[in-house]
Amino acid sequence: MSKTKFKKFAPPLEISEHDIIFWIGDLNYRIDLNIEEVKKCIRKSEYKSLIKQDQLYRQLKANSEVFKGFEEGLPNFDPTYKFDAGTDNYDTSEKSRVPAWCDRILWRGPGVKQLRYDSHPQLKVSDHKPVSSLFEIGVRVIDEKRYKRVYEDIMKKLDRLENDYLPQIKIDNTDLIFKDVKFIEPQIKVVTVANIGQIPVEFEFINKLDDPTYCKPWLKVTPCKSVILSGICCEIQIEVYVDKMTAAKLNSGEEKLEDILVLHLSGGKDSFITVGGNYLISTFGSSIEALVQLHGPIREVPVAELIQIEQPGSLSLVDITQDGGRLYMVPKEIWKMVDFLHKHGLDKEELFQQPGRNSEIQIIRDCLDTGKPENISDSLSVHSVAESLLLFLECLAQPVIPFEFYSRCLSTSNNLLLSKQLVSGLPDCHKNTFLYICAFLRELLLYADKNGLEIKFLATMFGECMLRPQKQLFTSASSREAVVKERRSKLREEEAKKAAFMYHFLSHDIELL
Amino acid sequence: MTAAIKPRTMKMALVGDINVGKTSLARMFIDGTFQARYQASVGLHFHTKTLRDPSVTIQLWDTAGTERYRSLLPHYTRDAVCAVLVYDISSRDSFDNVRSYWLDFVESHAIPNMVKFLVGNKADVDTREVSDYEAQMFATNHDTFFMETSAKFGTNVDNLFTEAAKAVIKAIPETQFENGGIRLEDLHRKHDRRCCLAHA
Numbered sequence: 001m002s003k004t005k006f007k008k009f010a011p012p013l014e015i016s017e018h019d020i021i022f023w024i025g026d027l028n029y030r031i032d033l034n035i036e037e038v039k040k041c042i043r044k045s046e047y048k049s050l051i052k053q054d055q056l057y058r059q060l061k062a063n064s065e066v067f068k069g070f071e072e073g074l075p076n077f078d079p080t081y082k083f084d085a086g087t088d089n090y091d092t093s094e095k096s097r098v099p100a101w102c103d104r105i106l107w108r109g110p111g112v113k114q115l116r117y118d119s120h121p122q123l124k125v126s127d128h129k130p131v132s133s134l135f136e137i138g139v140r141v142i143d144e145k146r147y148k149r150v151y152e153d154i155m156k157k158l159d160r161l162e163n164d165y166l167p168q169i170k171i172d173n174t175d176l177i178f179k180d181v182k183f184i185e186p187q188i189k190v191v192t193v194a195n196i197g198q199i200p201v202e203f204e205f206i207n208k209l210d211d212p213t214y215c216k217p218w219l220k221v222t223p224c225k226s227v228i229l230s231g232i233c234c235e236i237q238i239e240v241y242v243d244k245m246t247a248a249k250l251n252s253g254e255e256k257l258e259d260i261l262v263l264h265l266s267g268g269k270d271s272f273i274t275v276g277g278n279y280l281i282s283t284f285g286s287s288i289e290a291l292v293q294l295h296g297p298i299r300e301v302p303v304a305e306l307i308q309i310e311q312p313g314s315l316s317l318v319d320i321t322q323d324g325g326r327l328y329m330v331p332k333e334i335w336k337m338v339d340f341l342h343k344h345g346l347d348k349e350e351l352f353q354q355p356g357r358n359s360e361i362q363i364i365r366d367c368l369d370t371g372k373p374e375n376i377s378d379s380l381s382v383h384s385v386a387e388s389l390l391l392f393l394e395c396l397a398q399p400v401i402p403f404e405f406y407s408r409c410l411s412t413s414n415n416l417l418l419s420k421q422l423v424s425g426l427p428d429c430h431k432n433t434f435l436y437i438c439a440f441l442r443e444l445l446l447y448a449d450k451n452g453l454e455i456k457f458l459a460t461m462f463g464e465c466m467l468r469p470q471k472q473l474f475t476s477a478s479s480r481e482a483v484v485k486e487r488r489s490k491l492r493e494e495e496a497k498k499a500a501f502m503y504h505f506l507s508h509d510i511e512l513l
Numbered sequence: 514m515t516a517a518i519k520p521r522t523m524k525m526a527l528v529g530d531i532n533v534g535k536t537s538l539a540r541m542f543i544d545g546t547f548q549a550r551y552q553a554s555v556g557l558h559f560h561t562k563t564l565r566d567p568s569v570t571i572q573l574w575d576t577a578g579t580e581r582y583r584s585l586l587p588h589y590t591r592d593a594v595c596a597v598l599v600y601d602i603s604s605r606d607s608f609d610n611v612r613s614y615w616l617d618f619v620e621s622h623a624i625p626n627m628v629k630f631l632v633g634n635k636a637d638v639d640t641r642e643v644s645d646y647e648a649q650m651f652a653t654n655h656d657t658f659f660m661e662t663s664a665k666f667g668t669n670v671d672n673l674f675t676e677a678a679k680a681v682i683k684a685i686p687e688t689q690f691e692n693g694g695i696r697l698e699d700l701h702r703k704h705d706r707r708c709c710l711a712h713a
Contacts, residue, residue: 148565151565152565155563155565158563159543159561159562159563159570160544162561163543163544163560163561166559166560174555174556208584208585208588209584209585209587209588260581260582260585262556262585263556268559269556269557269558269559270556270557270589271555271556271557272555272556272577272582272585274581
């Protein structure tokens with residue numbers, strides 16, 4: 001019985017776990033008197049003297065372990081056992097049992113009031129007389145009003161708990177302005193993210209809608225994902241760095257220094273960090289077309305005008321020579337660098353091999369962009385100027401050999417005549433620049449005994465700078481190994497063809513058709 | 514216990530111009546507070562609140578109204594079952610923008626049957642520029658519910674979300690809703706916790 005469980009409750013309740021228990025049954029307790037004494041009492045209805053000798057009554061009084069906590073009313077009726085079935089006569093058999101209150105009704109629990117406790121001697125079927133009892137009991141009911149209040153309070157608490165346990169952060173600056181960003185000069189700002197919630201926060205910068213990356217290519221965020229413990233701050237470095245990959249689009253106005261970073265909290269909200277600023281247009285990343293139109297330093301030209309001359313075909317749209325203007329044969333910046341190398345570098349070893357100094361390249365950039373000083377200072381290292389020249393060529397919005405000629409270049413690379421034809425078909429400013437650089441390289445080769453330069457090396461190096469395909473090669477960094485391998489071999493093949501193309505123009509002074 | 518232990522969760526998004534009171538509505542609804550000082554929302558916040566009748570948990574997304582973030586909003590509204598389009602009754606512009614921009618915006622990034630609720634907030638202000646008649650007409654013509662609220666005094670705020678929840682239950686059966694793009698994996702965990710707490 002102790003294992004009985006009422007399954008309709010969740011969790012199931014055992015008997016003993018109920019508020020009120022009624023125990024009804026033939027409990028088989030006897031009266032500790034002899035038969036004569038019992039029968040005498042029965043005749044006089046002296047139930048009180050009988051009950052005092054009742055085993056159950058005594059047990060309950062003594063607070064024993066049996067029926068602990070149960071109560072019983074005093075029976076005000078004859079003992080209900082044992083009768084000759086069908087009669088009102090106590091047992092007349094040989095055994096002649098002593099009459100007893102075997103059949104009892106007990107209860108346990110609060111608020112129970114016994115109104116009646118009876119036996120029913122008129123029923124004669126059994127050797128017992130049935131007993132019955134009427135109770136008035138208090139039953140707990142739900143006070144709908146208060147129940148609703150409590151329910152709502154709990155729901156509110158749960159909601160609050162849920163909201164409290166959402167990740168919470170505070171960002172000290174969500175609007176970053178980078179002023180006067182210069183080419184290849186990084187600017188860094190630090191954003192402090194404080195975890196002001198009660199749980200660790202896992203954050204990550206996520207892609208905006210369908211963008212392939214979470215930020216623009218000129219932007220770098222470290223760390224871009226991390227975990228911050230409650231009460232701790234995390235510093236995030238936001239770096240703007242315009243390099244050869246991104247300069248051209250910023251110059252032409254196609255791209256702006258504007259981005260929104262989405263800082264996503266795992267299981268929580270998203271915050272936006274706006275990045276803005278202005279880029280100081282540089283001759284690095286301009287187009288040859290624009291540069292040959294520019295007489296003064298680029299920094300002194302209004303941005304709108306620059307954007308206009310940066311548009312493809314700007315040269316053919318307006319004939320600036322009509323207004324007394326003139327076009328440079330080659331961009332003056334290229335001339336300045338070549339001139340410097342011509343003066344100081346013809347006999348320098350490891351030209352174009354030794355890296356330049358970053359700080360010096362920045363000085364050269366400023367010199368070319370502002371015209372101050374007018375020429376590249378003689379005190380700078382030739383290697384810095386040489387690297388600047390390579391960088392300059394790599395950055396051109398359109399390579400010296402424009403994109404549209406690229407694949408033709410590769411296919412004609414083994415044929416001198418076709419290569420010559422191709423070059424003569426280039427737009428004037430591109431053709432001039434190409435021939436100008438080739439002439440300079442040929443001159444360098446005249447000093448090969450001193451500078452140690454080899455024609456193949458120069459052909460390869462300048463082939464890479466002046467012939468570029470339209471698509472950037474670095475785009476999908478996540479490619480599989482096989483794809484990477486295939487791409488590498490293709491790259492090597494293209495590199496050889498570019499070098500072969502250049503080789504024609506470095507080995508001879510070619511008269512164009 | 515008569516109440517469902519695991520109420521359905523529905524995602525609702527507040528959209529509208531800046532300074533019409535989206536965050537204030539959310540605040541008042543979630544924890545019954547009001548802050549008079551205006552502070553632009555940067556980013557996307559959400560809070561949850563469980564209603565008793567109907568028994569649902571509302572996950573309320575408060576969006577940034579600032580124009581420069583608009584391109585990012587579809588990311589947050591496209592799986593909402595209800596869009597709350599908020600304007601300020603004392604700003605004609607904010608109402609005109611609901612008509613010319615926001616309604617289109619939510620409709621073009623919506624799940625089928627999404628419930629739309631037009632809300633004229635700041636009903637307590639006496640420099641009204643948009644009549645409730647005009648707004649009601651507009652709402653009726655565009656199959657949109659309508660209500661005026663005051664986030665400052667809490668007028669109609671609970672009512673708004675209760676009505677919205679009822680409308681969602683009617684318009685979007687739970688089965689469809691389950692597939693409606695709500696991040697169920699996030700929610701399940703929370704529900705489990707909730708069950709435990711409810712018994713404790």
